[in-house]
Amino acid sequence: MHLKNLKIDSADCGNLGEISPVSLLDYFQDGANEAASKLGASVPQILPLGFTWMLVKYRLRAERMPRFGETLALRTWHFPHGRLYSLRAFELHSGDARIVRAETCWVLVDLVKRKPFQIQKGLPHLHEEENPAIAFEFEKVEPCAEGPLLKKQLVEDRDIDENGHANHVRYLDWALATLPAEWRGNRAFRGFDAEFHGEGRSGDTLDTFAKPGPEDPGGQACLHGIFRPADGAELFRMKTMWGPSVKGESES
Numbered sequence: 449m450h451l452k453n454l455k456i457d458s459a460d461c462g463n464l465g466e467i468s469p470v471s472l473l474d475y476f477q478d479g480a481n482e483a484a485s486k487l488g489a490s491v492p493q494i495l496p497l498g499f500t501w502m503l504v505k506y507r508l509r510a511e512r513m514p515r516f517g518e519t520l521a522l523r524t525w526h527f528p529h530g531r532l533y534s535l536r537a538f539e540l541h542s543g544d545a546r547i548v549r550a551e552t553c554w555v556l557v558d559l560v561k562r563k564p565f566q567i568q569k570g571l572p573h574l575h576e577e578e579n580p581a582i583a584f585e586f587e588k589v590e591p592c593a594e595g596p597l598l599k600k601q602l603v604e605d606r607d608i609d610e611n612g613h614a615n616h617v618r619y620l621d622w623a624l625a626t627l628p629a630e631w632r633g634n635r636a637f638r639g640f641d642a643e644f645h646g647e648g649r650s651g652d653t654l655d656t657f658a659k660p661g662p663e664d665p666g667g668q669a670c671l672h673g674i675f676r677p678a679d680g681a682e683l684f685r686m687k688t689m690w691g692p693s694v695k696g697e698s699e700s
Contacts, residue, residue, distance in 0.1 A: 451521065453522070456516055460474075473620060479524045510548045526579060535551060551583075592658070595659030597658040601653070613648055619642070619686075623674060627658050635693055636692060641686065645682045653677070667689060
């Protein structure tokens with residue numbers, strides 16, 4: 449298990465003082481990279497071996513989002529699931545209270561065949577570390593190939609990671625950017641379920657769709673989809689969950 453203390457910077461927060469979802473995932477990605485590096489299993493370390501990691505599923509739930517100036521404890525660890533999946537969990541604690549929990553599901557990919565490779569054969573040392581079990585509880589996400597909200601997105605060189613495709617955090621960023629700022633400003637982000645279905649490359653023009661669901665006292669869900677119209681490929685689908693705005697909560 450990898451432990452790290454975080455100090456939430458103002459540059460990572462919106463006008464209501466909460467960290468943005470994109471910045472939160474950047475913190476998690478940094479923690480995961482540090483943890484994997486200690487095990488000799490980070491992307492830069494395994495690329496020369498002919499492998500890389502690809503993210504398949506991502507689930508996050510937040511009791512509340514971290515706020516500017518908070519010092520929090522991040523815990524992250526991995527756990528095997530079957531022959532092909534490596535699960536990684538993240539927990540963010542404020543004092544004794546856990547405020548955010550996330551789970552990710554990864555596959556080890558053979559760079560030549562571009563197919564999943566058995567982790568115990570490719571990286572046999574990886575699962576020698578004993579960690580708490582992580583349940584495989586990822587929800588199936590409905591596709592969103594159309595919606596009242598549509599935005600065109602160009603994939604740029606700065607969006608590309610070591611694998612040569614768009615970094616997973618960018619998909620979340622593009623999906624949320626499809627929602628109008630005033631819509632997001634009146635709601636508090638509470639989590640998501642996401643699935644990664646394809647690779648975006650530099651120079652691709654993508655269609656990002658968003659379809660908010662009905663609003664009720666318990667909150668509101670929104671479906672998101674990212675497609676590449678040039679070949680019709682679906683790259684990403686997600687369902688986000690929203691609650692009352694932070695301002696509304698503080699006034700109640």
